[in-house]
Amino acid sequence: MATERLRLEDGTELNVARSGPPDAEVTVVLAHGYALDHRSWHRVVAALPADVQVIAYDHRGHGTSSPADKETATIEQLGDDLGELLERLAPEGRVVVAGHSMGGMAAMAMAERRPRLYRQRVAGVVFVSTAATDLAETSLAWPKALGKLVRELERAFGPLVRAVREKIEPAKTAGLRWWLFGDEPRAEDVDLTADMVWSHWPDTIALFRPAVDRYDREAALTVAGERPVIAVVGDEDRLVPESNAKALAAAVGGESVVVEDAGHMLPLEAPAEVAARIMELGA
Secondary structure (H helix, E strand, O other): OEEEEEEOOOOOEEEEEEEOOOOOOEEEEEEOOOOOOHHHHHHHHHHOOOOOEEEEEOOOOOOOOOOOOOOOOOHHHHHHHHHHHHHHHOOOOEEEEEEEOHHHHHHHHHHHHOHHHHHHHEEEEEEEOOOOOOOOOOOOOHHHHHHHHHHHHHHHHOOOOHHHHHHHHHHHHHHHHHHHOOOOOOHHHHHHHHHHHHHOOOHHHHHHHHHHHHOOHHHHHHHHOOOOEEEEEEOOOOOOOHHHHHHHHHHHOOEEEEEOOOOOOHHHHOHHHHHHHHHHHHO
16 A cells, blocks of 8 residues: 555644555545554455555554644544545545444544535445443453553563563563454464554553543444444454444444454454455445
């Protein structure tokens, strides 16, 4: 995918990766999860048809996009960013938005805050591993557990030299693997996820945590349900249970799909399934 910088109205620059023909009949926009970046979608991108334009981007405050601050580290702001991206980079044709975890919340916020744009430009939304209820209890409870894990490990090892740090990293990654993946993930997927998460630790995770806790998903889903919706979840997701994904789909009259032997990182664990659901809405 070729990368470019998209400068938003407030001066923020988003890192954007694009592939496929810019005049394609269908554009797929991929919004990544909390403390990740656009690379989490690379397997899905490879599984999508070549005649589809694909746009994956880093949220503000994530990846190589411009930093966020306390005022802009909100789900509402991420929704506005997604709306501006759609207007600028996908002005024509059918658009399918796929949002993973926090990216799904950004899609909800865009629908709620830009309902006219949502109705005019979006053909459907795939919510991937996204919760419909309080994330303090479900989808993104992992940062609390992750923080506890890191504190315990670093307390145990103490503020020692780099040689000791090399022992801490595998233990931290093993904990991350347990929280975010099913039983048999690819080693390279775990390594990529660890690289993304630890590059956002602790500043980005701390900055966005209050936003994901307080965002009112249920209100936003009212507008999101005006377009076809598919909610996809892994049966081994320790953060978003099947019942939560089914509740999201039920709230909008959409479809729920449970992927066997997969955890929270569905874009890496089940890319063919996710790509198929995206194209189902793009047909």
